[in-house]
Amino acid sequence: MEPAQKDRTPFSDIDGLSAQMSEIVLDALTEMGRHPEIQRVRRTAFDMLGPAAGERLLDAGSGSGEVARLLAARVGPAGEVLAVDHSSAITAAAVSRHDGSAVSYLTGDAAALAMPDDHVDGVWCERVLQHVDDADATIRELVRVTRPGGRICLVDTDWGSLAFDGMPSGLGEVVLAHVRGHFTPRQHDMGRTLRRRLVGAGLRNVVAAPVTCLFTSPESAAVVLPMVNPRVPEETWATPPGLRDEWLACVDAAGQSGTFLAVLTIWVVAGTKA
Structure with a gap:
C-alpha cells in the first residue's frame, strides 16, 4: 500500500516486516x-473513473x-497504466504477476511522485489515504500530476462504520478499542472525508458513493477484517491476554448458529481537475 505512515498496521511498512508477515500481507x-x-466497490469506482482507450x-x-492490470485492459495497447507502490517487495510481487498488458510497475511515494505536472489522464487511489500522514498533501500531489479535465477517483474505508451483530456488543467494542491503530489505521474515518477533501482541492463535479459491504459469515468477513481472522498470528494482536481467544470463540459461535453479521462502509469519490 503506501508511504510514511502514522499508524502501526501491517500495511504501514511492508518492507519492514518479516518474510512470513510480508507473505501474509501479500496473500x-x-x-x-x-x-x-x-x-463490488471496485465496479463502482470503475464507473466513476470511466477509463477510456488510449x-x-x-x-x-x-x-x-x-x-x-484491469485498468490496462480498459485503456488498451494505445494507453498506459503507471502502477506506483511504496513497497519494493509488493512491487516485485506485482512484476512477477504481470500479464503483458501496458502496465509499468514503479516503487515510489504517492505524496512525492517522480512525474511532471499534467502527466496522466486519470488517477485511481484505493485504500491508501487512510494510511498516510497527510492525506490532503497526497491528494494535492495526485491533482498535480493529472491533466486539466482529468478524473481522480479515491476509494477508502470508513472504519468508524464497522459494526457487528451476533456477538456480545460490549465485547466487540472492547476488542475494537484495542485493535484500532493496529489492525485498523488511526485515520479510521478517512472514507467519509474524501468528498470534503476533493472539494477542498478544487476539483469539480465531485460525486460520492458509500458502498456498504455485508459479511454474513466469519469466513467471508475474515478476508477483509483481520480482527475476525483466526489465521492472523496471535503475537500481532494488541489485546490483553485471553481477550483474543474469547472474541474469536464468540465469532465462531455466531458463525455456527448462523447469526454472525458484519458491515463496513467503503467510500468511492471522484472529481474532475479544473
Whole structure:
C-alpha cells in the first residue's frame, strides 16, 4: 500500500516486516481483491473513473497490481497504466504477476511522485489515504500530476462504520478499542472525508458513493477484517491476554448458529481537475 505512515498496521511498512508477515500481507491483498464485496466497490469506482482507450492512468498505491492490470485492459495497447507502490517487495510481487498488458510497475511515494505536472489522464487511489500522514498533501500531489479535465477517483474505508451483530456488543467494542491503530489505521474515518477533501482541492463535479459491504459469515468477513481472522498470528494482536481467544470463540459461535453479521462502509469519490 503506501508511504510514511502514522499508524502501526501491517500495511504501514511492508518492507519492514518479516518474510512470513510480508507473505501474509501479500496473500491478504490478493484474497481481498477477489472478494465479491471488494469487487463490488471496485465496479463502482470503475464507473466513476470511466477509463477510456488510449489514456495514461496512474494507480497510486497499486499493491500487487490487479487493479492496474484491469485498468490496462480498459485503456488498451494505445494507453498506459503507471502502477506506483511504496513497497519494493509488493512491487516485485506485482512484476512477477504481470500479464503483458501496458502496465509499468514503479516503487515510489504517492505524496512525492517522480512525474511532471499534467502527466496522466486519470488517477485511481484505493485504500491508501487512510494510511498516510497527510492525506490532503497526497491528494494535492495526485491533482498535480493529472491533466486539466482529468478524473481522480479515491476509494477508502470508513472504519468508524464497522459494526457487528451476533456477538456480545460490549465485547466487540472492547476488542475494537484495542485493535484500532493496529489492525485498523488511526485515520479510521478517512472514507467519509474524501468528498470534503476533493472539494477542498478544487476539483469539480465531485460525486460520492458509500458502498456498504455485508459479511454474513466469519469466513467471508475474515478476508477483509483481520480482527475476525483466526489465521492472523496471535503475537500481532494488541489485546490483553485471553481477550483474543474469547472474541474469536464468540465469532465462531455466531458463525455456527448462523447469526454472525458484519458491515463496513467503503467510500468511492471522484472529481474532475479544473
